[in-house]
Amino acid sequence: MPLGDGTRAVHAGLPAPVPGRPFLPGPVPAAPYHLDPVAGPQPGVDGYGRTDNSTYRALETAIGQLEGGECVVFASGMAAVTAVLLTTLRSGDTVVLPSDGYYLTRVFAAEHLPERGVTVLTAPTSGPYPAFDDVRLLLLETPSNPGLDVCDLAGLAAAVHARGGLVAVDNTTPTPLGQRPLDHGADVSVASGTKALTGHSDLLLGYVCTRDPQLAATIRTWRARTGAVPGPFEAWLAHRSLGTLDLRLSRQSANASAVSDVLAGHPAVRSVRWPGRPEDPAYGLARRQMRRVPGVVTFTLADKAAVDRFLDASELVFAATSFGGLHTSADRRAQWGDNAPEGLVRFSCGIEDTADLVADLRRALDAARA
Numbered sequence: 001m002p003l004g005d006g007t008r009a010v011h012a013g014l015p016a017p018v019p020g021r022p023f024l025p026g027p028v029p030a031a032p033y034h035l036d037p038v039a040g041p042q043p044g045v046d047g048y049g050r051t052d053n054s055t056y057r058a059l060e061t062a063i064g065q066l067e068g069g070e071c072v073v074f075a076s077g078m079a080a081v082t083a084v085l086l087t088t089l090r091s092g093d094t095v096v097l098p099s100d101g102y103y104l105t106r107v108f109a110a111e112h113l114p115e116r117g118v119t120v121l122t123a124p125t126s127g128p129y130p131a132f133d134d135v136r137l138l139l140l141e142t143p144s145n146p147g148l149d150v151c152d153l154a155g156l157a158a159a160v161h162a163r164g165g166l167v168a169v170d171n172t173t174p175t176p177l178g179q180r181p182l183d184h185g186a187d188v189s190v191a192s193g194t195k196a197l198t199g200h201s202d203l204l205l206g207y208v209c210t211r212d213p214q215l216a217a218t219i220r221t222w223r224a225r226t227g228a229v230p231g232p233f234e235a236w237l238a239h240r241s242l243g244t245l246d247l248r249l250s251r252q253s254a255n256a257s258a259v260s261d262v263l264a265g266h267p268a269v270r271s272v273r274w275p276g277r278p279e280d281p282a283y284g285l286a287r288r289q290m291r292r293v294p295g296v297v298t299f300t301l302a303d304k305a306a307v308d309r310f311l312d313a314s315e316l317v318f319a320a321t322s323f324g325g326l327h328t329s330a331d332r333r334a335q336w337g338d339n340a341p342e343g344l345v346r347f348s349c350g351i352e353d354t355a356d357l358v359a360d361l362r363r364a365l366d367a368a369r370a
């Protein structure tokens, strides 16, 4: 019988038990390691920290098990996303990015890809998509951030593969317990581990997963050349945090369900998106494709002033960007230059008690309306 998510998360990447050793060995901070003074560098023996580190390897084993592919960890989500773009795209290629996805991916592409001869197209997550004839790479983000639209991974992957292109999926918002893009035909799952994957709002991390050994090797070499490695302590902390991933996601998702119901019934709220609501346009697709729905809910209040009143009145919701952490937080996306309506809030449910969160939310929404 396949193991459940909680079991897989707790055991992911742990070494075999050795009496007297910890369950998860501590971080190995090393720039150089001892070399054999006579034989010099040897295959399989760690030599230098930018390429070799047992703490990264353990974390890569863990994430690779959850995603179902080979994993390469990076210093941040952006280090991972840019590694995918810059290793797969050549002059003359075309890339399609989500027009409604994580905005810095688009910003990076606009700043750096055209001058390298790459044509950058965008498409909304829910479509329509351009013809894939000349597309080298389709990058998808589902659910998209912050709009929470969902796209059909298997269908799009088949269409792109038929024309010889690659498909990468930004899996940050769902995490590998919420969605396994490689199982749906994607060539690459790329993500920020800064968000729900590690969930404690105390580190930056990124990763790339793939089942293509050639691509994994290319990405690993890219990381070694650019030096975009995480710190060993961050990598260890991330691995330690993975053990509670299933528990955290379960509570976040339960909170999001309750929160989206309150939002949908409140007169201060103009619109709500959460793919776990049967009324949501993405519900059917999310049910087929996702293993669980994340704790992020996006809603719109009248304007900036209404969001200000909402945040001021709330006692439990932290004003903060990022999402997926233990603490419920809200981010008015327009303040980041993310092309969003002034009153749009990305609301990230933490793991507080649902009743407390709902009571606080009601109070804050009433104040937003006043």
Ligand SMILES: *Cc1c(COP(=O)(O)O)cnc(C)c1O
Residues within 6 Å of the ligand: 076, 077, 078, 079, 081, 102, 141, 145, 170, 172, 173, 191, 192, 193, 194, 195, 204, 205, 206
């Ligand atoms: C945050 C985020 C990133 C970038 O990750 P960092 O760890 O902040 O570099 C990429 N994609 C999505 C969907 C994100 O939410």
